Amino acid sequence: xxxxxxxxxxxxxxxxxxxxxxxxxxxxxxxxxxxxxxxxxxxxxxxxxxxxxxxxxxxxxxxxxxxxxxxxxxxxxxxxxxxxxxxxxxxxxxxxxxxxxxxxxxxxxxxxxxxxxxxxxxxxxxxxxxxxxxxxxxxxxxxxxxxxxxxxxxxxxxxxxxxxxxxxxxxxxxxxxxxxxxxxxxxxxxxxxxxxxxxxxxxxxxxxxxxxxxxxxxxxxxxxxxxxxxxxxxxxxxxxxx
Amino acid sequence: xxxxxxxxxxxxxxxxxxxxxxxxxxxxxxxxxxxxxxxxxxxxxxxxxxxxxxxxxxxxxxxxxxxxxxxxxxxxxxxxxxxxxxxxxxxxxxxxxxxxxxxxxxxxxxxxxxxxxxxxxxxxxxxxxxxxxxxxxxxxxxxxxxxxxxxxxxxxxxxxxxxxxxxxxxxxxxxxxxxxxxxxxxxxxxxxxxxxxxxxxxxxxxxxxxxxxxxxxxxxxxxxxxxxxxxxxxxxxxxxxx
DNA sequence: GCGGAGGCTGATTCTGGAATCAATGCGCGC
DNA sequence: GCGCGCATTGATTCCAGAATCAGCCTCCGC
Numbered sequence: 001x002x003x004x005x006x007x008x009x010x011x012x013x014x015x016x017x018x019x020x021x022x023x024x025x026x027x028x029x030x031x032x033x034x035x036x037x038x039x040x041x042x043x044x045x046x047x048x049x050x051x052x053x054x055x056x057x058x059x060x061x062x063x064x065x066x067x068x069x070x071x072x073x074x075x076x077x078x079x080x081x082x083x084x085x086x087x088x089x090x091x092x093x094x095x096x097x098x099x100x101x102x103x104x105x106x107x108x109x110x111x112x113x114x115x116x117x118x119x120x121x122x123x124x125x126x127x128x129x130x131x132x133x134x135x136x137x138x139x140x141x142x143x144x145x146x147x148x149x150x151x152x153x154x155x156x157x158x159x160x161x162x163x164x165x166x167x168x169x170x171x172x173x174x175x176x177x178x179x180x181x182x183x184x185x186x187x188x189x190x191x192x193x194x195x196x197x198x199x200x201x202x203x204x205x206x207x208x209x210x211x212x213x214x215x216x217x218x219x220x221x222x223x224x225x226x227x228x229x230x231x232x233x234x235x236x237x238x239x240x241x242x
Numbered sequence: 243x244x245x246x247x248x249x250x251x252x253x254x255x256x257x258x259x260x261x262x263x264x265x266x267x268x269x270x271x272x273x274x275x276x277x278x279x280x281x282x283x284x285x286x287x288x289x290x291x292x293x294x295x296x297x298x299x300x301x302x303x304x305x306x307x308x309x310x311x312x313x314x315x316x317x318x319x320x321x322x323x324x325x326x327x328x329x330x331x332x333x334x335x336x337x338x339x340x341x342x343x344x345x346x347x348x349x350x351x352x353x354x355x356x357x358x359x360x361x362x363x364x365x366x367x368x369x370x371x372x373x374x375x376x377x378x379x380x381x382x383x384x385x386x387x388x389x390x391x392x393x394x395x396x397x398x399x400x401x402x403x404x405x406x407x408x409x410x411x412x413x414x415x416x417x418x419x420x421x422x423x424x425x426x427x428x429x430x431x432x433x434x435x436x437x438x439x440x441x442x443x444x445x446x447x448x449x450x451x452x453x454x455x456x457x458x459x460x461x462x463x464x465x466x467x468x469x470x471x472x473x474x475x476x477x478x479x480x481x482x483x484x
Numbered sequence: 485g486c487g488g489a490g491g492c493t494g495a496t497t498c499t500g501g502a503a504t505c506a507a508t509g510c511g512c513g514c
Numbered sequence: 515g516c517g518c519g520c521a522t523t524g525a526t527t528c529c530a531g532a533a534t535c536a537g538c539c540t541c542c543g544c
Binding site: 101168 | 340402403404407414418419421422429431442443446447449450451452453454456
Binding site: 260288289290301304309310 | 500501502503504505511512
């Protein structure tokens with residue numbers, strides 16, 4: 001569809017070319033969709049809401065997306081893709097598993113800080129896909145989990161973690177802890193306007209996962225420091241209860 | 243609604259009284275709803291499906307439940323209630339926090355073993371709550387989380403866990419790990435027909451949470467071994483998720 | 485400036501499915 | 515046994531909201 005411009009190599013400098021505009025429109029709609037979905041949920045909103053939010057006509061949404069499902073699908077893809085590749089990058093680093101876990105947690109919380117609406121949609125609508133669900137991103141998610149599982153398996157070979165634990169389950173737990181940590185913010189159990197709280201949360205999620213709540217202090221003997229040990233002043237306070 | 247019977251104290255022995263029958267019908271519909279919801283998701287099914295599954299007429303569903311939402315609400319309540327009270331019971335036990343955590347994890351996995359359909363609906367549809375959501379179970383969930391948070395706070399006072407961790411976040415993480423552990427079965431990442439796998443999973447979830455993946459093996463030195471291992475036969479069964 | 489391709493519009497159509505309701509007959513009290 | 519009331523039925527109504535479509539109007543190339 002962007003073919004027109006080619007014939008004339010230049011000409012594309014001043015005002016945006018038609019193709020560019022279209023791309024922008026498409027993006028605007030996508031962004032609006034994220035917005036609306038995060039506010040009212042996929043099933044709780046109508047295409048009209050998305051159109052209004054994006055400031056375009058109802059019908060235009062259908063010009064860019066085959067139907068509502070495809071719109072959701074696209075939202076996922078645009079959000080998921082970046083996230084997945086970053087997580088994958090962390091997984092593939094050649095460092096101690098503890099560092100990789102911290103990296104993964106960091107990526108997740110960072111994404112949240114950057115775009116909590118988007119993350120909310122992913123968390124709330126993903127995974128909960130009705131069983132055989134249309135939107136298959138369950139597949140994408142499964143893939144990361146499997147990647148992480150492989151990471152843990154490798155860590156076992158290296159002797160970084162005990163051999164008797166199940167790598168798959170461990171992987172699943174990691175994302176569960178992350179997801180729930182984020183959910184706490186989304187549901188308001190923790191206060192997301194407190195920027196520091198997000199950092200602290202990320203930190204604690206990683207360290208708890210690595211060392212548990214009992215051993216905490218010493219277990220991270222492994223190498224890098226004790227996490228929170230020094231910044232003990234931080235602790236909880238206003239964050240609970242929304 | 244059960245008023246008729248009172249005037250005549252007896253008469254209620256042989257065949258079930260009308261009231262009893264009604265209660266049964268209601269339960270049948272509820273069960274059918276769990277079934278259908280778990281298969282196709284709340285939004286993915288029509289009332290007609292529920293009616294058919296329950297073997298009753300379409301309209302009867304509306305005799306017992308005001309509307310579809312209330313039906314879902316009831317499903318939650320019937321499932322949630324039993325679960326919540328059990329978790330609460332574990333929370334209130336006067337033992338080391340490690341034992342309590344193990345207890346909670348056990349309760350969750352046990353519920354799953356007993357009625358994975360019901361648990362699936364809870365996991366998949368809860369949280370879904372469209373923000374200001376009609377169905378407020380977010381509230382119920384939040385309550386357990388707060389209860390658990392209080393438990394951790396108390397544990398800190400007793401010196402059972404480090405003082406610098408955030409009790410609320412810890413509570414949230416616990417349920418996150420549990421939820422994701424179960425989700426793994428629901429999504430098929432782990433095989434739920436392998437009964438032993440469920441036990442192992444429960445065990446690992448608890449131990450990882452307590453001791454982390456690094457220390458794992460030895461950390462449960464804490465004291466008792468898997469508290470629950472033996473008493474699995476205990477409690478009543480069917481009342482939850484009717 | 486001219487012609488037309490196609491982005492864009494929103495009223496209109498269409499549909500799935502929620503909720504209603506008048507009719508039926510079973511069961512219970514008298 | 516009689517009659518009333520309430521559980522039960524499923525066709526009917528009703529509507530939200532998805533998807534369509536016929537035309538408008540902008541912008542592009544010539």
